[in-house]
Amino acid sequence: MALPVELFLAMRYLRPRRTFVSVITVLSFLGVTVGVLVLIVVLSVMGGFRENLDKRIIGFNAHITVANGDIIYDADKIIALIQKQPEVVAASGIIRGPVLVEHDGKETYAFIKSVPEQGDDPVLPLKQFLVMGDYELMGDSVLVGAEWSRGNAAFPGDKVVIYGPAQLHSLTTQNEKNHISVFPDEPIIRGIFKTGQYDYDQNFMLVSTALAQHLYGLDDGGFQAISVRLKNADDAEAVKERLNQILPPPYQARTWMDDNRELFNAIATERVTMTFILFLVMIVAAFGLCSTLITITVQKSREIGLMKALGANDFQVSGVFLFHGVVVGVVGAIFGTIGGLALLHFRNQFRDFLLHVFHIDVFSSKIYGSADIPAVINPVSVTFIAISAVVVCVLAALLPALNAARLAPARALRYE
Numbered sequence: 189m190a191l192p193v194e195l196f197l198a199m200r201y202l203r204p205r206r207t208f209v210s211v212i213t214v215l216s217f218l219g220v221t222v223g224v225l226v227l228i229v230v231l232s233v234m235g236g237f238r239e240n241l242d243k244r245i246i247g248f249n250a251h252i253t254v255a256n257g258d259i260i261y262d263a264d265k266i267i268a269l270i271q272k273q274p275e276v277v278a279a280s281g282i283i284r285g286p287v288l289v290e291h292d293g294k295e296t297y298a299f300i301k302s303v304p305e306q307g308d309d310p311v312l313p314l315k316q317f318l319v320m321g322d323y324e325l326m327g328d329s330v331l332v333g334a335e336w337s338r339g340n341a342a343f344p345g346d347k348v349v350i351y352g353p354a355q356l357h358s359l360t361t362q363n364e365k366n367h368i369s370v371f372p373d374e375p376i377i378r379g380i381f382k383t384g385q386y387d388y389d390q391n392f393m394l395v396s397t398a399l400a401q402h403l404y405g406l407d408d409g410g411f412q413a414i415s416v417r418l419k420n421a422d423d424a425e426a427v428k429e430r431l432n433q434i435l436p437p438p439y440q441a442r443t444w445m446d447d448n449r450e451l452f453n454a455i456a457t458e459r460v461t462m463t464f465i466l467f468l469v470m471i472v473a474a475f476g477l478c479s480t481l482i483t484i485t486v487q488k489s490r491e492i493g494l495m496k497a498l499g500a501n502d503f504q505v506s507g508v509f510l511f512h513g514v515v516v517g518v519v520g521a522i523f524g525t526i527g528g529l530a531l532l533h534f535r536n537q538f539r540d541f542l543l544h545v546f547h548i549d550v551f552s553s554k555i556y557g558s559a560d561i562p563a564v565i566n567p568v569s570v571t572f573i574a575i576s577a578v579v580v581c582v583l584a585a586l587l588p589a590l591n592a593a594r595l596a597p598a599r600a601l602r603y604e
Contacts (some may be wrong), residue, residue, distance in 0.1 A: 194222025199410035213480050217520050219473020220577050227466050227573045229531055234459050235569075236562030241455070242421075244385045248309050249444050250282075250415030251424045254431065255438045259410040266414055269434065275418045275427050278310035281411030283400040289393070290349040290357070291342050298336065298393050300350075302400035311417040314381065314394065321379030325396040328375040333389035334382035346377050350395075352403025355356060375399065416441075470577055474584035477516055481509050481588035485595070492595050513585025517578035523575050535561045 254266060263281040270279045283302040288295060305325050308315040315323045319334060321344035330348065337343060375395065382389055401407055420425060424443035431441040445452065485492065492505060529536065539561055542548040551561045 201484050213477075213516070215521075216477040216480055216516050216581075218579050219476055220295065220470060220517060221475055221524040221527065223470035224465070224521050224573055224577050225528040225531065226469060227463070228525065228528030228570055229535075230462060230466055231459070231569055231573075232528075232532055232563045232565050233535070234455075235564040235566060238455055238459075239564050240385075240562040241451075244387065245444055245448055246412065246421060249447070251418045251421050252416040252431065252441050252443055253413050254279075254427055254439055254441045255413040255445075255520045259406060259412065261408070262415065263411050263414060266435070266439065269443065270414065270416055270431065271388065273430060275420070275423050276423055277417045277419055278415045279414055280304070280309070281397070281413075282311075282415045283397065283404055283406065283412050285404065285412070287353075287403060288351040290344065290351070291340050294340060296336070296340060297391075297469035298332075299391050300352075300400055300403065302397045303394050305396040305398065311415045318379050319382045321377070324355070324378040325394065327377040327396075328399065329373040330399075331379045331381055331393050331394040332377055334380050335386060335390035336393070337377075337380045339390070341390050342377055344377050344379055348377060349374050350403060352405075354403060357405070362589025363498050366373060375409075383505035394449040400528060414429040438502055447601050453508060460531065465575075470580050472498075473520070474580045477513060477581055478584040478587060481512060481585055482591070484512075485509070485592045489595060492592050494594070498592050505595075506593040509585050509589035509592055510582060513583075513589075514578065516585075517581030520581070521574040521577040528570075529565070532563050532565060536562060 231278045254270065260266065260281065267281070270276055279303075283300070285299065287298055287300050290296075301314075303309045303314065303325060308323075318331070320337075321331075323331070325331065330350070332342060334350075337422045342348060381394070395403070401410065404412075416427075418424060421444070428441045428443050428446075435441065489568065497503060539550045541552055
């Protein structure tokens with residue numbers, strides 16, 4: 189099938205020749221390709237970090253937390269009221285906070301989180317993360333994160349000494365008149381969990397509700413808050429509004445998003461800013477394409493004049509240069525999309541290559557809290573980026589195309 193004359197001429201002008209114009213054309217292709225590739229990779233990785241952040245936040249945090257600003261002693265009554273909501277899967281009292289841990293003469297700080305002594309936590313199922321030992325929290329038992337275990341050489345069967353606020357307060361208030369001291373607890377490590385999130389695996393310990401209450405001086409059955417799990421985390425805002433209407437004051441419900449609103453806003457702003465900055469790469473490539481086509485219109489003025497003298501109208505002449513922009517945009521978008529998806533597929537291998545060959549630690553797990561580089565490939569975003577690249581190239585070709593269409597045949601062929 190014969191190509192339209194406009195597309196045929198556009199393809200002819202794209203043939204590589206030993207001229208400066210051909211070099212600029214190649215750079216235009218590369219500019220569009222790199223722009224599309226970088227946008228796809230960066231936005232996919234940022235989307236992956238956002239999703240990973242959501243999982244990290246929800247991982248050890250409930251969808252909704254209900255508190256009254258003090259210790260909760262009527263938890264059963266409030267839990268019964270919360271569970272009347274149809275979206276609620278489970279609700280339970282929780283104690284969570286910092287403690288001082290000693291093992292083998294080394295002191296470190298950690299955060300404890302209370303879980304039921306028997307069975308998995310109905311609000312935040314954590315048994316699935318167990319990688320060593322047993323999920324046992326009866327009596328003086330503790331589960332530790334994999335990173336904390338590795339850093340402190342602590343394994344199932346070892347004892348640790350935990351100083352909670354109650355024990356530390358007793359030590360600081362002891363004097364000659366008050367010889368009563370609460371000795372620190374020495375639970376046995378029963379198992380090791382690994383969530384894949386560095387912060388949790390490094391800093392958190394799981395203890396029974398009774399042990400957590402003892403460490404925080406709440407032996408009379410108090411809780412710091414009530415954690416709530418929903419069928420769908422996206423319903424948290426609507427359920428929160430209803431709970432705040434039925435809960436007696438001073439109880440207040442907060443969602444996992446409320447506690448991290450500033451962080452999410454910062455990430456959204458950074459994503460928009462990064463998209464705008466990286467989109468400038470394609471704009472630069474478009475300027476290169478525009479300059480290439482302007483040069484071509486000057487070099488091919490005789491051919492343009494001949495086309496118009498033979499009966500070509502303005503739309504056909506401008507179509508040659510518009511097709512030039514379309515071809516550059518389509519080819520650049522295709523290669524950029526393929527390159528971006530390939531780089532995303534091998535992103536962790538590429539990270540390991542940089543680490544072992546050049547000793548460049550990209551996306552360190554200690555900083556970003558993830559063992560792998562997260563990425564979420566959104567087909568809609570990829571398609572939008574590719575189409576945007578084509579549109580930018582067509583717009584860049586519009587000015588040279590209009591200039592070529594306005595070229596008078598008599599002036600173009602005057603000296604021929």
